[in-house]
Amino acid sequence: xxxxxxxxxxxxxxxxxxxxxxxxxxxxxxxxxxxxxxxxxxxxxxxxxxxxxxxxxxxxxxxxxxxxxxxxxxxxxxxxxxxxxxxxxxxxxxxxxxxxxxxxxxxxxxxxxxxxxxxxxxxxxxxxxxxxxxxxxxxxxxxxxxxxxxxxxxxxxxxxxxxxxxxxxxxxxxxxxxxxxxxxxxxxxxxxxxxxxxxxxxxxxxxxxxxxxxxxxxxxxxxxxxxxxxxxxxxxxxxxxxxxxxxxxxxxxxxxxxxxxxxxxxxxxxxxxxxxxxxxxxxxxxxxxxxxxxxxxxxxxxxxxxxxxxxxxxxxxxxxxxxxxxxxxxxxxxxxxxxxxxxxxxxxxxxxxxxxxxxxxxxxxxxxxxxxxxxxxxxxxxxxxxxxxxxxxxxxxxxxxxxxxxxxxxxxxxxxxxxxxxxxxxxxxxxxxxxxxxxxxxxxxxxxxxxxxxxxxxxxxxxxxxxxxxxxxxxxxxxxxxxxxxxxxxxxxxxxxxxxxxxxxxxxxxxxxxxxxxxxxxxxxxxxxxxxxxxxxxxxxxxxxxxxxxxxxx
Amino acid sequence: xxxxxxxxxxxxxxxxxxxxxxxxxxxxxxxxxxxxxxxxxxxxxxxxxxxxxxxxxxxxxxxxxxxxxxxxxxxxxxxxxxxxxxxxxxxxxxxxxxxxxxxxxxxxxxxxxxxxxxxxxxxxxxxxxxxxxxxxxxxxxxxxxxxxxxxxxxxxxxxxxxxxxxxxxxxxxxxxxxxxxxxxxxxxxxxxxxxxxxxxxxxxxxxxxxxxxxxxxxxxxxxxxxxxxxxxxxxxxxxxxxxxxxxxxxxxxxxxxxxxxxxxxxxxxxxxxxxxxxxxxxxxxxxxxxxxxxxxxxxxxxxxxxxxxxxxxxxx
Numbered sequence: 026x027x028x029x030x031x032x033x034x035x036x037x038x039x040x041x042x043x044x045x046x047x048x049x050x051x052x053x054x055x056x057x058x059x060x061x062x063x064x065x066x067x068x069x070x071x072x073x074x075x076x077x078x079x080x081x082x083x084x085x086x087x088x089x090x091x092x093x094x095x096x097x098x099x100x101x102x103x104x105x106x107x108x109x110x111x112x113x114x115x116x117x118x119x120x121x122x123x124x125x126x127x128x129x130x131x132x133x134x135x136x137x138x139x140x141x142x143x144x145x146x147x148x149x150x151x152x153x154x155x156x157x158x159x160x161x162x163x164x165x166x167x168x169x170x171x172x173x174x175x176x177x178x179x180x181x182x183x184x185x186x187x188x189x190x191x192x193x194x195x196x197x198x199x200x201x202x203x204x205x206x207x208x209x210x211x212x213x214x215x216x217x218x219x220x221x222x223x224x225x226x227x228x229x230x231x232x233x234x235x236x237x238x239x240x241x242x243x244x245x246x247x248x249x250x251x252x253x254x255x256x257x258x259x260x261x262x263x264x265x266x267x268x269x270x271x272x273x274x275x276x277x278x279x280x281x282x283x284x285x286x287x288x289x290x291x292x293x294x295x296x297x298x299x300x301x302x303x304x305x306x307x308x309x310x311x312x313x314x315x316x317x318x319x320x321x322x323x324x325x326x327x328x329x330x331x332x333x334x335x336x337x338x339x340x341x342x343x344x345x346x347x348x349x350x351x352x353x354x355x356x357x358x359x360x361x362x363x364x365x366x367x368x369x370x371x372x373x374x375x376x377x378x379x380x381x382x383x384x385x386x387x388x389x390x391x392x393x394x395x396x397x398x399x400x401x402x403x404x405x406x407x408x409x410x411x412x413x414x415x416x417x418x419x420x421x422x423x424x425x426x427x428x429x430x431x432x433x434x435x436x437x438x439x440x441x442x443x444x445x446x447x448x449x450x451x452x453x454x455x456x457x458x459x460x461x462x463x464x465x466x467x468x469x470x471x472x473x474x475x476x477x478x479x480x481x482x483x484x485x486x487x488x489x490x491x492x493x494x495x496x497x498x499x500x501x502x503x504x505x506x507x508x509x510x511x512x513x514x515x516x517x518x519x520x521x522x523x524x525x526x527x528x529x530x531x532x533x534x535x536x537x538x539x540x541x542x543x544x545x546x547x548x549x550x551x552x553x554x555x556x557x558x559x560x561x562x563x564x565x566x567x568x569x570x571x572x573x574x575x576x577x578x579x
Numbered sequence: 580x581x582x583x584x585x586x587x588x589x590x591x592x593x594x595x596x597x598x599x600x601x602x603x604x605x606x607x608x609x610x611x612x613x614x615x616x617x618x619x620x621x622x623x624x625x626x627x628x629x630x631x632x633x634x635x636x637x638x639x640x641x642x643x644x645x646x647x648x649x650x651x652x653x654x655x656x657x658x659x660x661x662x663x664x665x666x667x668x669x670x671x672x673x674x675x676x677x678x679x680x681x682x683x684x685x686x687x688x689x690x691x692x693x694x695x696x697x698x699x700x701x702x703x704x705x706x707x708x709x710x711x712x713x714x715x716x717x718x719x720x721x722x723x724x725x726x727x728x729x730x731x732x733x734x735x736x737x738x739x740x741x742x743x744x745x746x747x748x749x750x751x752x753x754x755x756x757x758x759x760x761x762x763x764x765x766x767x768x769x770x771x772x773x774x775x776x777x778x779x780x781x782x783x784x785x786x787x788x789x790x791x792x793x794x795x796x797x798x799x800x801x802x803x804x805x806x807x808x809x810x811x812x813x814x815x816x817x818x819x820x821x822x823x824x825x826x827x828x829x830x831x832x833x834x835x836x837x838x839x840x841x842x843x844x845x846x847x848x849x850x851x852x853x854x855x856x857x858x859x860x861x862x863x864x865x866x867x868x869x870x871x872x873x874x875x876x877x878x879x880x881x882x883x884x885x886x887x888x889x890x891x892x893x894x895x
Binding site for chain 1: 584633634635637646648649651652653655658661663665670672673683685686690691730
């Protein structure tokens with residue numbers, strides 16, 4: 026790069042201007058500029074854009090005007106009662122409505138539009154040819170959403186402080202509701218980003234944006250129902266230990282889903298040849314471990330309440346069913362880049378192969394995880410029976426163990442069967458057309474619908490057996506599992522189902538084995554020479570060789 | 580250090596969209612400091628190949644390399660070495676010229692004084708320094724093109740891919756752009772450029788590739804393409820003969836190596852089939868035959884003529 030002369034205006038003209046001592050603001054300005062060097066470029070750009078954008082100015086002004094307007098209206102309606110009445114909560118509700126709309130609708134939709142707009146305008150392509158990583162792009166967009174949230178909070182904060190001065194609301198409640206609103210807004214913003222990365226086609230973007238807008242509107246009204254309805258009736262039990270445990274569980278689950286969605290959005294933006302799956306699988310596993318931990322704690326605390334085992338099995342099945350459906354949509358080909366990072370050792374190949382991208386590895390990963398869930402549930406049942414007093418469940422009846430085992434076995438078998446069939450079908454469709462991530466999920470939904478609706482239609486046509494479960498419903502996992510659970514002892518039909526399903530699941534699993542074997546056979550390949558050369562150069566730059574000191578030299 | 584690998588290399592690249600073969604077995608190389616002109620009709624596969632090189636798309640088969648790194652397996656290493664200027668502007672609302680370039684400099688990981696230096700160099704190179712505070716929305720097309728070129732070179736890449744950079748520019752802006760591209764090549768950058776303005780490409784390119792229906796029909800410099808193309812193995816020659824060209828035309832008509840003879844007063848124009856040595860021999864024979872030849876010259880074919888000969892105007 027050639028050196029450029031500084032512009033004439035900047036060249037010292039000989040008359041030195043009177044030097045001004047930098048004041049606090051100058052120093053702060055310099056500090057902020059230095060800090061800005063290390064900020065996410067997207068955050069810097071988006072903040073610059075947002076501060077100049079009309080949409081932001083209008084929303085901010087509206088929030089400000091509405092907050093002050095509500096303050097005026099509230100004070101004039103309450104009148105002199107404001108000095109001794111309990112009106113803090115009423116005022117707070119008004120401010121919450123004003124704040125919740127930008128937080129739960131504008132900010133998440135803005136995050137969605139910001140990324141979707143980049144893809145529509147082609148600027149995303151310009152971003153993706155830079156050295157910015159997809160993770161930085163997503164975190165930059167999220168950071169920009171957080172900045173907007175903070176600005177909205179700052180607009181309403183004087184009003185919130187005002188409610189605290191009134192009677193009828195305490196500081197922890199204000200803080201709790203605001204923290205919930207912040208987390209909800211952040212969570213919805215990451216959902217918006219995931220939706221924005223789901224497709225690049227314009228017609229789908231429109232459909233998704235309408236769906237997202239409806240979803241956000243629903244969340245907004247849900248939050249109003251929670252704050253204006255629930256919280257108005259029953260104040261938050263801050264003194265109750267269980268309340269905090271419940272919140273801790275909720276927060277960790279929220280964080281795990283936030284991380285998962287963040288990784289999904291980043292993975293969707295990642296170049297196809299990169300490994301987009303291993304991190305996602307690690308996060309899914311972490312979620313399962315977290316859920317297991319919380320459920321185990323609750324199980325021990327509730328003296329072995331067996332309904333918790335049912336909940337654990339049901340939610341875990343749902344979790345792995347959904348995750349497995351998305352994993353089925355992965356491309357079966359491993360790029361050279363992924364092959365360079367495959368595990369080499371025996372233990373690595375035995376335990377980490379299932380974290381590799383590809384539907385076959387994903388299928389085994391799902392099945393193994395669900396099997397672990399089943400095993401853990403079994404251990405919990407045994408441990409509960411041996412060490413805990415046990416609690417009779419009105420749903421499960423006096424002898425709940427056969428029901429629980431049947432439920433677990435049937436659920437596991439359904440997962441193996443449906444995901445296995447979905448994997449085959451997705452592989453066939455992939456050959457006909459270029460497959461996408463969503464293809465696997467779509468195939469799974471259609472398969473499940475066919476499995477439920479086809480026998481149901483036949484069933485409904487037979488007048489005398491409309492309400493009764495029959496073997497015809499064996500392909501309907503929901504009815505079958507419900508039937509096993511709600512009838513306190515296994516009926517002849519469910520007994521047959523529990524024996525047939527594992528056999529079918531075994532056959533489907535065996536049918537999937539050839540592709541699983543192919544996935545296991547993949548071996549690590551060497552780096553290309555050019556890459557090895559550059560890595561060596563980087564390594565030398567990072568750790569320059571120490572000069573050899575010869576003690577005999579003078 | 581001598582480069583063991585070309586800066587740009589396409590090796591048997593295919594890109595299929597269903598039944599359409601947008602790029603069909605395309606291979607070529609561009610060395611450091613070379614300008615490669617990529618020409619072809621609309622829909623020929625130029626942009627698709629360029630997008631593959633820019634790591635925006637993946638080939639169905641084959642591979643492409645930038646500075647020896649595969650665009651499929653090492654896109655992050657490629658991006659660091661590559662500046663891409665697509666055929667659209669890709670500008671942001673509510674951003675001025677300096678902020679726009681500053682953003683991309685940050686996106687390429689430039690920090691502190693390094694970024695300031697890059698910004699002032701690029702703004703000076705593209706002559707945008709006087710427009711630094713101007714909102715992008717208010718820039719003219721030529722200014723936007725310069726801005727996009729600035730964005731593509733902000734991180735001083737060794738390879739630049741410019742898709743239709745001169746489209747829609749006025750003659751002055753085009754000349755300025757040409758000068759900039761020449762300067763970039765002189766700085767050692769390998770440049771792949773596509774354009775429909777063939778006269779300009781002919782002036783600035785060291786190599787030319789002609790693509791049609793996804794197939795690379797010819798690669799090399801213009802003279803090489805002429806030599807390699809069967810349809811272009813004749814050279815247009817003009818001879819000025821005192822006393823009229825009619826007799827010369829009659830004399831030439833009896834020769835095997837001459838065709839398409841036309842006359843205009845003292846001027847005889849014809850297509851000669853043979854190399855430079857054969858041209859010299861023909862001139863000698865004309866003079867020996869008694870014709871008073873005062874001017875005799877072969878004309879190089881323009882890139883447009885070469886293009887028209889090589890391509891057939893088919894689209895997929």
